[in-house]
Amino acid sequence: MAISTKPTGAEPPAGGEPYPRPTVSRPAGTKPTAMPAVAEPAPAQDWPAPAQDWPAPAQDRIVLSRVTKTFPNVGTPALDKVDLAIPRGSFFTVIGPSGAGKSTLLRVLAGLAKPDAGEVSIFGEPPAEASRRKHLGWVPQSPALLPWRSVLDNVRLPLQVNRRAPCQPRDPERILALLGLGEALDRLPAQLSGGMRQRVAIARAFAFAPAVLLMDEPFGALDEMTREHVAHLLLELWQAERPTVVFVTHSVSEAVVLSDQVSVMGKGKLSEPVDIALPRPRPEGIEDTEAFHGLQRELRAQLREAFAAPGD
Numbered sequence: 040m041a042i043s044t045k046p047t048g049a050e051p052p053a054g055g056e057p058y059p060r061p062t063v064s065r066p067a068g069t070k071p072t073a074m075p076a077v078a079e080p081a082p083a084q085d086w087p088a089p090a091q092d093w094p095a096p097a098q099d100r101i102v103l104s105r106v107t108k109t110f111p112n113v114g115t116p117a118l119d120k121v122d123l124a125i126p127r128g129s130f131f132t133v134i135g136p137s138g139a140g141k142s143t144l145l146r147v148l149a150g151l152a153k154p155d156a157g158e159v160s161i162f163g164e165p166p167a168e169a170s171r172r173k174h175l176g177w178v179p180q181s182p183a184l185l186p187w188r189s190v191l192d193n194v195r196l197p198l199q200v201n202r203r204a205p206c207q208p209r210d211p212e213r214i215l216a217l218l219g220l221g222e223a224l225d226r227l228p229a230q231l232s233g234g235m236r237q238r239v240a241i242a243r244a245f246a247f248a249p250a251v252l253l254m255d256e257p258f259g260a261l262d263e264m265t266r267e268h269v270a271h272l273l274l275e276l277w278q279a280e281r282p283t284v285v286f287v288t289h290s291v292s293e294a295v296v297l298s299d300q301v302s303v304m305g306k307g308k309l310s311e312p313v314d315i316a317l318p319r320p321r322p323e324g325i326e327d328t329e330a331f332h333g334l335q336r337e338l339r340a341q342l343r344e345a346f347a348a349p350g351d
């Protein structure tokens with residue numbers, strides 16, 4: 040498949056409306072009803088053609104096409120002919136063993152590593168261009184906060200440094216309040232818990248209103264209860280703002296709670312994504328449902344295969 044990497048003329052606004060998904064919403068517990076009768080239907084020949092909205096056009100998807108990356112002196116490719124399409128506004132997660140290529144995938148998406156072969160398109164733009172135009176946000180495993188700046192000033196920093204960037208930043212105080220840090224605006228990083236610091240890093244990435252958030256094990260350093268809490272807050276914020284998220288984790292349950300789709304990576308190869316067909320917003324207690332357990336089982340089985348894949 041040939042993927043155009045040229046920037047499109049119709050540039051979507053950063054943090055703009057997510058790609059409209061073909062969903063039907065109705066009140067919980069009600070049955071679908073017949074379409075209301077149309078008083079005077081238009082003649083058949085005048086009816087609009089069926090919407091050609093799937094697969095989404097290039098400007099509404101992140102696309103990797105046969106992307107390969109091999110590091111010198113490493114026998115196995117870090118990325119081995121990876122094909123992937125992520126619709127705008129969705130939450131996509133990659134899980135897999137250590138050394139499988141997950142961080143390399145994020146680095147390629149961020150324009151920080153150049154593939155040896157294949158093409159990458161971020162909503163129709165090459166990653167370097169998307170990065171230059173501040174369409175990409177990065178949340179690292181450990182939050183790199185400036186110790187002498189307050190919580191609020193840390194979140195404001197990229198907005199101040201990139202004053203002329205073509206984006207419509209969000210209100211840092213509002214984002215911090217959504218993440219439960221409304222009372223901690225004036226504190227210094229040293230006065231925060233690990234979970235609070237990680238939330239500041241998430242707020243900093245969100246405040247820039249990037250179209251894409253790349254998150255590499257952002258909760259890896261947190262204890263289980265804290266990471267569940269922060270993941271929950273991330274989910275609420277994502278639900279409100281709907282950036283496209285590419286998320287890496289080692290936790291299967293975290294992947295299922297958060298994601299629309301999860302792919303397992305092993306030895307540089309990405310599995311066919313598993314659709315996480317659970318309701319949004321995720322209802323309380325979703326982790327205890329059979330649907331949730333079934334998805335976990337499916338992903339764990341794929342993970343076992345990825346761990347068992349022969350080495351080089």
Ligand SMILES: Nc1ncnc2c1ncn2[C@@H]1O[C@H](COP(=O)(O)OP(=O)(O)OP(=O)(O)O)[C@@H](O)[C@H]1O
Pocket residue numbers: 110111113116117135136137138139140141142143144
């Ligand atoms: N800069 C580099 N130079 C050489 N080899 C590298 C480099 N970066 C990654 N690799 C190799 O590429 C492979 C994939 O690494 P990557 O960091 O993407 O794995 P990962 O899935 O993120 O692992 P982890 O879960 O431990 O973070 C590994 O074999 C690693 O040694």
Ligand SMILES: [Mg+2]
Pocket residue numbers: 141142143255
């Ligand atoms: Mg990694």
